[in-house]
Each structure stands twice: as structure tokens, then as C-alpha cells.
Amino acid sequence: MTKDNRSRFSRRSFLAALGATAAGLKFSPRLALAEEPPKLNFYNWDTYIGEDTLDNFGDATGIDVTMDLFADNDELFAKLKGGNPGYDVIVPTNDYVERMITAGMLVPVDHSRITNVSNIDPTFRDAAFDPGRKYSLPYMWGTIGIGYRKSRVDSVPDSWKWVFDSDRYARKIALMGDAPTVIQMGMKYLGYPLNDTDPAHIRQVEEMLIRQKPDVLVFAEDNGQDLLLSGEVDVVMEWNGDILQVMEEDDDIGYVVPKEGGLLWQDCLCIPTGAPHPENAHVFINYILDAEAGAEIASFIQYATPNAAARKLLPAEYNTNPAIFPSQETIERCEVATYNGADYTRMIDEAYTRIMAS
Amino acid sequence: MDSWRKNPLVFWVFAVPPAVWLLLFFLTPLALIWVFSFGEKSGLIDVHITWTADNYMRALDPLYLQIFLKSFWFAGITTAICLVVGFVLAIAITFAPGRHRPILLLLVMLPFWTNLLIRTYALIAILRTKGSVNAALEQFWGWGNGLLALLGVEHLQLLGDRFEPLHLLYNNFAVVAGLVYVHLPFMVLPLYAALDRMDRSYIEASLDLGASQLRTFRSVVIPLAAPGIVSGVIITFVPALGSFLTPDLLGGTDSQMIANVIERQFKSANDWPFGAALSFVLMYITFFAIALRSVWSARRDAREALA
Numbered sequence: 193m194t195k196d197n198r199s200r201f202s203r204r205s206f207l208a209a210l211g212a213t214a215a216g217l218k219f220s221p222r223l224a225l226a227e228e229p230p231k232l233n234f235y236n237w238d239t240y241i242g243e244d245t246l247d248n249f250g251d252a253t254g255i256d257v258t259m260d261l262f263a264d265n266d267e268l269f270a271k272l273k274g275g276n277p278g279y280d281v282i283v284p285t286n287d288y289v290e291r292m293i294t295a296g297m298l299v300p301v302d303h304s305r306i307t308n309v310s311n312i313d314p315t316f317r318d319a320a321f322d323p324g325r326k327y328s329l330p331y332m333w334g335t336i337g338i339g340y341r342k343s344r345v346d347s348v349p350d351s352w353k354w355v356f357d358s359d360r361y362a363r364k365i366a367l368m369g370d371a372p373t374v375i376q377m378g379m380k381y382l383g384y385p386l387n388d389t390d391p392a393h394i395r396q397v398e399e400m401l402i403r404q405k406p407d408v409l410v411f412a413e414d415n416g417q418d419l420l421l422s423g424e425v426d427v428v429m430e431w432n433g434d435i436l437q438v439m440e441e442d443d444d445i446g447y448v449v450p451k452e453g454g455l456l457w458q459d460c461l462c463i464p465t466g467a468p469h470p471e472n473a474h475v476f477i478n479y480i481l482d483a484e485a486g487a488e489i490a491s492f493i494q495y496a497t498p499n500a501a502a503r504k505l506l507p508a509e510y511n512t513n514p515a516i517f518p519s520q521e522t523i524e525r526c527e528v529a530t531y532n533g534a535d536y537t538r539m540i541d542e543a544y545t546r547i548m549a550s
Numbered sequence: 551m552d553s554w555r556k557n558p559l560v561f562w563v564f565a566v567p568p569a570v571w572l573l574l575f576f577l578t579p580l581a582l583i584w585v586f587s588f589g590e591k592s593g594l595i596d597v598h599i600t601w602t603a604d605n606y607m608r609a610l611d612p613l614y615l616q617i618f619l620k621s622f623w624f625a626g627i628t629t630a631i632c633l634v635v636g637f638v639l640a641i642a643i644t645f646a647p648g649r650h651r652p653i654l655l656l657l658v659m660l661p662f663w664t665n666l667l668i669r670t671y672a673l674i675a676i677l678r679t680k681g682s683v684n685a686a687l688e689q690f691w692g693w694g695n696g697l698l699a700l701l702g703v704e705h706l707q708l709l710g711d712r713f714e715p716l717h718l719l720y721n722n723f724a725v726v727a728g729l730v731y732v733h734l735p736f737m738v739l740p741l742y743a744a745l746d747r748m749d750r751s752y753i754e755a756s757l758d759l760g761a762s763q764l765r766t767f768r769s770v771v772i773p774l775a776a777p778g779i780v781s782g783v784i785i786t787f788v789p790a791l792g793s794f795l796t797p798d799l800l801g802g803t804d805s806q807m808i809a810n811v812i813e814r815q816f817k818s819a820n821d822w823p824f825g826a827a828l829s830f831v832l833m834y835i836t837f838f839a840i841a842l843r844s845v846w847s848a849r850r851d852a853r854e855a856l857a
Contacts, residue, residue, distance in 0.1 A: 266817035273595045273820075295594035363717075371818050405803045410720040413798060424679050424719075534591060534820070541819035542613075548806035549617050 232472045234259045235268065235279040237459070239437075240332075242489040249479050255472050263414060264370065272297055276466035280473040286458045289328045290321040290531040298327040299463045305474040308481035311501035319458070321530065328460035329477055330498040332433075332490075335456055335518060335526055336373065337449035339417060339435035344426040352381035352450045355408075355427055356400060362407040364426040366419050369411035371544035372537075373455065374401065376529060377429060380452045386527035389536045398543040402550045411548070420445060431457075432515050433495040439515070440494075447515040453525035458498070587826035597822055605827030614811065614828065621808040624722075624797075625790040628729040629737075632786050633779070635730070636737035640778075641771075643738075644745040655742070662735050670799050673728050677718040677800075684715040724800040725807075729790050736789070737782040744778020745771075780843055788836050808832060 230253075234246075238261045246257045260279070262268045265288040271277065272292075284292060292298050303309055306329065309317075316330040340349050345361070355365050356378060367374055376386045378397035388394075409425055416428040421438045428435075435447040461480065463473045479485055486502030496516045497503060503511055510516060518526075554561030587605055592598040608614075643654045661669060676682045691713045698708055718724060752774065756766040772779075794809030808828065815825030 264817075266820075269820070270817050291594060297595070371814070408803050410802055422678065422680055534594070537818075537820055541814060541821070545617075545806075545811055545814070546613060548803065548810075549613060549620075 228469045228471050230255045230472070232257045232281065232469055232476055233279045234476070235262060235271075235282045236260070237262065237283060240283065240459075240493055240495075242485070242492045245480075245485060245489055248485065248488075249476065252479065253475055255475065257476070272464055276464045278468055279464055280467040280469045281476055282462050282464055283331055283459050284328075284462060285529075286319065286321045286460065287529040287531045289460050289462060292462070292464075293322065293327055294531065297465055299465050299467065299470065300326045301329060301463060301477065302474060306478045306481065308478050308483075308501075311481050311483055311486070311499050313498050313500040313503075316458070316498035320528070322460070328462045329481065331459045331461050331480070332493070332495040333456070333458040333498055334432045334495050334516075335449050335454045335522075336368070336377065336429065336431055337435075337447060337454045339420050339428045339430045339438075339445060339447050341420060341423070341426045342444050342446050348446065348448050349427055350448050350451050352377060352452050355429055356381050356404055359407045361427050363409050364424075365408045366410050366412045366416045366425040366428040367408055368416065368429045369413045371540050372529065374411070374429070375540055375543060376455060380450075380454065380527070383452070386453075386455065387530050387532055389532050389539070391539060394539055394543050398547055401547045405547065405550070433493060436494040436513075436515055449518055449522050449526065451525070453527060456523065456526040456528050458528070583826045584830060586823050587830050589823040589826075591821060591823060594820070605824045606831070608824060609827045609831050614808075617806060617808050617811055618831070620806070621791055624725060624729065624805075624807060625787050627726055628733060628790045629783055629787045631726070631730050632734050632737040633783065636734055636741055636782060637775075637779075639734075639738050640741035640745050643742055644748075655739075658735050658738050661731075666732060666795060669732065670728060670796060673724070673731060673800060674719060677724055677727070679715045679717075679719070681719075683718060687716065688713045719800065720802040722801070722805055724802075725797050725805045728796040728800045729793060732793070732796065733786045733790055736785045740781040740785060741775060741778045744775045744781075748774045777847070780846070784839060784843060788839070791836075792832060 232255050234257050236259055241259070246259060250256055262271065265285050268282060268284055269288060269291065272279070272282070276297075289298070303325075309329070312330060316333075318325060319328070319330075322328045338349050338352075338355060344364070345354075349355075349361075354361060355367060368377075375394065375397050378400060379386055379388050379393065382393070382396060382400070384390075384393050410419070412419055412428065412430075414434075416425075416430040417434040417438045419425045420428045420430075420435070421442055432447055432449075435445065439445045439447065461477050463470060463477075467473055480489070481499060483499065483501035483505055486497055486499035487505040490497040490499070490502055491506055491510060494510075494516065514522075585599055586597055588601045588603070589597040589599045590602060590604070639658065643651055643658070646654055674681070678684070691709055694709050698706075718727075748771070752770050753766055756770045757763075761769065792809050794807060794813050797805045797807045797810055809832075812825050812828045812832075815821045815828065819825075
């Protein structure tokens with residue numbers, strides 16, 4: 193009988209304790225339960241963050257950042273297309289920000305939590321591809337132009353002609369292996385708007401590239417600057433930052449934005465839909481827009497920062513480098529890529545397939 | 551455990567886990583992609599399954615057929631070279647002394663254990679303008695010039711005034727070299743297996759009956775190794791057909807294979823239904839080749855049964 197009493201007592205008391213706990217949980221403050229674990233998943237380009245930025249961020253806020261890398265915007269888009277696999281902050285380029293806004297893949301950024309927005313240069317506080325910067329904040333910007341080896345060119349190759357329409361550097365030319373970029377730069381050379389969707393003009397660019405193909409060594413997959421450095425090619429169509437990184441290793445390399453104009457791009461920090469740690473994402477974005485953190489990143493990766501406060505902390509050789517910060521008239525000659533619809537994407541892809549197949 | 555008919559439980563215990571794995575991680579995704587191939591893009595991220603044949607019609611466009619043909623051509627050349635080189639290697643390993651064979655097989659398989667990407671980059675380092683091959687040739691050129699200087703004829707510049715490196719990279723040569731390098735183990739192993747199984751007394755008998763070495767090789771060894779040859783050819787041809795990394799990294803402006811086009815559909819062109827259709831055309835061709843092989847081997851077995 194004692195045994196019975198004891199087991200009944202303990203079972204009953206166990207159930208009572210459970211009930212008390214449940215009631216307690218129900219009434220405890222919501223904040224305590226809704227707190228995010230101190231983690232962040234960051235999806236970024238390769239070599240596109242300062243050396244110690246993530247460690248410094250971890251020290252400053254206690255949030256542990258895991259950074260994954262992607263090679264191009266298409267990979268980023270394809271990965272997120274089927275649903276966010278768990279990334280909190282991503283870094284798409286401006287035309288892909290447009291694409292993702294259209295597709296509903298981005299979450300609005302709460303500016304009230306980003307106090308460092310005031311650090312951003314006024315020109316970047318708004319953008320045509322994201323009115324009011326609802327979904328994105330600027331990270332880095334730059335141009336696409338021609339990287340060249342000074343000792344192997346007659347004069348500065350300041351026209352797209354030298355890569356698109358001339359055999360002067362036969363077999364020592366590398367173009368970018370990205371369908372829209374190559375065709376859009378072709379448009380600039382022929383004098384058409386960069387985002388021209390006219391099929392006849394696309395055909396014209398396609399035919400020009402087919403004619404030029406025998407003189408092109410390779411459509412480089414983002415390693416054009418390595419080919420330039422190792423001497424495989426003498427002129428290459430590349431991102432300004434990539435060329436700058438190899439300019440540090442070799443004084444014989446130069447960069448120029450052709451006189452017809454190049455591409456003006458802007459990479460942005462965004463929060464994708466379904467991010468598991470949106471609070472931490474805001475803290476991270478705010479940290480990157482901080483003057484010191486921004487300066488550290490910019491001096492390491494040698495791209496142009498839209499952070500005016502960070503620029504003040506950087507040396508003159510960075511701020512006056514024409515390859516990083518082109519002159520105003522150069523910027524005016526360049527154009528920004530926009531998302532031009534699915535039909536345009538298909539036309540470009542088929543043109544590129546035909547160029548590669550001929 | 552000797553027959554699953556007698557011991558069905560044992561059979562199911564062993565068969566169920568791999569079958570589930572195959573179903574979940576292979577057949578289901580494949581079926582999904584197959585359904586995609588009948589779909590249409592609706593908006594930026596969605597695919598509407600309308601059971602349309604448009605994607606297949608587009609895949610049979612001359613532009614893409616031409617690329618299929620080029621891929622077959624590359625895969626064919628690769629398989630042919632692998633067959634010749636692989637056969638020689640397999641014979642060498644088969645007729646090597648027993649204690650050397652494991653080491654030789656290991657040497658053939660060792661590159662296999664390195665990641666494909668790293669092996670391809672290694673080839674870039676070897677073939678490029680300042681790579682190993684050209685560096686070695688430049689050395690020889692230097693020595694040749696030194697020799698000519700010794701003979702007093704350096705002013706004639708018989709070897710040219712400047713070393714011209716060989717262009718071994720970013721062209722179709724590099725793509726085929728890369729494909730052969732990557733697929734050779736696939737060819738050697740089935741060939742070795744078939745040759746190892748071969749009864750040596752056939753060769754002895756053939757030689758005793760007066761056939762020359764060459765005749766023996768042609769009329770006895772090759773027919774006996776035939777199943778290995780067929781397996782090796784299929785295992786080499788099919789992956790070579792679908793390779794995209796090698797033409798991407800090593801190829802020039804003329805080396806686009808069908809898998810590169812498919813990759814672009816899933817990435818920059820954002821047209822998954824069309825990419826799915828192209829992939830499945832490739833797959834139907836593969837199934838056809840394997841079906842041919844089964845028909846051939848069934849007929850061969852029937853012939854042997856009658857003999």
C-alpha cells in the first residue's frame with residue numbers, strides 16, 4: 193500500500209509539475225523565447241570581404257558568421273530560386289536585385305535598425321533598381337573595362353575595338369564568359385544602349401563576335417586577370433577590382449574604361465525571404481556600413497566603396513586611383529545593367545550559344 | 551543465403567536500404583526533372599507543368615543538334631584514344647609478374663582519388679604557355695642554341711630568334727587531352743578484368759598452331775576481351791559525352807559541348823524546362839546505347855549456347 197501511495201503521488205506530482213511548467217512557459221515574456229541564436233549565414237562572392245571583418249564582427253557582437261561562396265549571380269539566383277536554404281545576408285548585383293525584387297525573393301530592410309545608413313555617399317542613397325533602397329543597401333561598386341599588359345600594347349587600348357573588332361592582338365585576347373556582359377559591351381561598342389533589346393542589334397553583336405572569335409583565345413570564367421598576369425593574354429575584358437588585385441603583383445598591368453563606355457555595376461547587401469536570423473542580418477549590415485569596418489574591407493579588396501565615412505579613413509592612393517574611382521566623365525559614359533525580362537534573357541542565351549557553336 | 555527464393559527475408563533485408571536510397575535520391579529527382587521538361591516558365595521562379603512538347607522541339611533545333619554532334623565527336627575521339635592506350639596498359643598489367651600487378655593497378659587508379667577539378671587545374675599548369683611542357687621545351691631550345699653556339703653557327707638562328715611556346719591550352723587539343731586523362735581509368739579497369747579472366751592456354755594453343763603474335767592478338771585476345779571492350783567503351787563514352795568541366799576550363803572559343811549549354815540553361819538563361827529537355831535527350835541516347843549493348847550481349851550468349 194505504501195508503494196501504491198508513493199507511485200500515485202509521484203505520477204500525480206509529475207503531471208502537476210508539467211502543468212505548472214506549461215503555464216509558466218505560456219506567461220513568460222515573449223522576447224526571451226523569440227531571441228535568435230547568435231549565428232549568421234552569409235552568402236558572398238569569393239575574396240569579397242576584409243581579412244578580419246568576420247572575426248572582428250564576431251568579437252564585437254558575439255554573432256558567429258558562416259560564409260559560403262558563390263561564383264556568379266546566376267549561381268546565387270539558382271540556389272535561392274527553389275527556396276532559401278538558410279542564408280541571412282546575400283550580395284547580388286544591381287540587375288539581380290531587380291530580378292529578385294520582381295520575384296519576391298527579398299525582404300525589406302528596416303532602415304530604422306541601420307544607423308550607419310548616414311555613412312553612405314548621397315549618390316547611393318537611392319537607386320533606380322530599388323527605389324528608396326527598400327530591399328538593398330550598397331556594398332561595393334565598380335566598372336567593367338579592359339585590363340592590359342603595358343609592354344605588349346602599342347598604346348592604351350581605350351576602345352572596345354581592340355577586343356571586339358581587330359586582329360592586332362590576335363589570340364592574346366580574353367573575353368568574359370558571361371553571356372549578357374559580352375553582348376552588352378558589344379552593344380556599347382556599336383553605339384547602342386547597353387540594355388538594348390532589339391533582336392536586330394543583338395544579331396549584329398552576335399555576328400561581330402563570330403567574326404572576332406578566331407582572334408579570341410578564351411571566354412574566361414572569371415579568371416581573366418590570372419590569364420593576364422601569367423602572360424597567356426595581353427588584353428582582357430574584366431572587372432576593375434580583379435585587375436587591380438593583379439596590378440599589385442605586377443606593375444606592367446593597367447586598366448582602362450573604354451571611350452565607348454563600360455558597365456557600371458553595384459553590389460548590394462540584401463536579406464532573402466525566409467532568412468532564419470533577420471535580426472542578426474540587420475546587425476551585420478549595420479556593421480559593414482560602419483566607417484572603420486568599411487575602410488578595412490575596401491582597402492583589402494580594392495573595390496570602390498559607396499561608404500563616404502569609410503573613404504575619409506582611407507589613404508590618398510586609394511581615393512585617387514582612377515581604376516577604383518573613375519572620373520565623373522568616365523562614369524557618365526558607362527551604363528547600368530537592368531533586368532530586361534525573360535524574352536531578353538532567352539535571346540541573349542541563344543545568341544551566346546550560337547557564338548560558341550559557330 | 552544461397553538463393554533469395556529460399557530465403558526471401560535475407561534478400562529483402564539487403565535489398566531494401568539501397569532500393570530506398572536509389573528511389574529517394576536518384577529516381578525521384580530524375581522524375582522531377584523529367585516532369586520539368588514538359589513544363590513552361592511562368593514568371594521568374596515558377597515552372598508550370600503544361601505537358602508541352604515545345605522544349606523537346608526546341609532541343610531538336612539544328613543549333614543544338616550541331617552541338618550534340620560535336621559532343622559525340624569529342625566523346626568518340628576520347629573513347630578511341632582511351633581504348634588504344636587503355637588496351638596497351640591493360641595488357642601490360644595482365645602480363646606483368648603477379649607481385650607487380652597491385653602496384654600497377656594502384657598507379658592507374660591513383661589519379662581517380664584526386665578531385666576532378668584539381669586534376670583539371672593540374673593539366674592547366676602543365677599545358678599553359680608558361681607551364682611544365684613549354685618550360686621543358688624552352689630548356690631544350692636553350693641547350694640546342696648552346697650547342698649551335700659551340701658549333702659556331704649561332705648567327706644563323708636556326709632555331710628561331712625567340713622561343714615560340716606551343717599552344718596546348720584553350721583549344722580542342724586540350725579538351726581531348728583532359729577528357730582522355732580523366733577517363734582512362736574507366737577504360738583500363740574493365741579491360742583488365744576481361745583480360746585477367748582470359749584463359750592463357752588459348753594463346754598458347756594459337757601460337758602452337760602456327761599463328762604469329764600479331765595474328766594471335768587479333769584473332770584470339772581481342773575477341774576474348776570483347777565484353778571488357780564493350781563495357782569500357784560505354785563507361786568511357788557516356789561520361790565523356792556529358793562532361794562540362796573539362797571543356798569549360800581547358801577549352802577555347804570552339805569547344806562548347808552540350809553539357810555546357812545545359813549548365814547555362816539552369817543558370818544564366820534561367821530556363822529549367824529547356825535544360826531538362828536537353829538533359830533528357832542526352833539520357834535517351836544513353837539508354838539507347840545501353841539497350842544496344844544488352845541486345846548485343848544477349849545475342850552473343852544465345853550464339854554461345856548454341857555452339
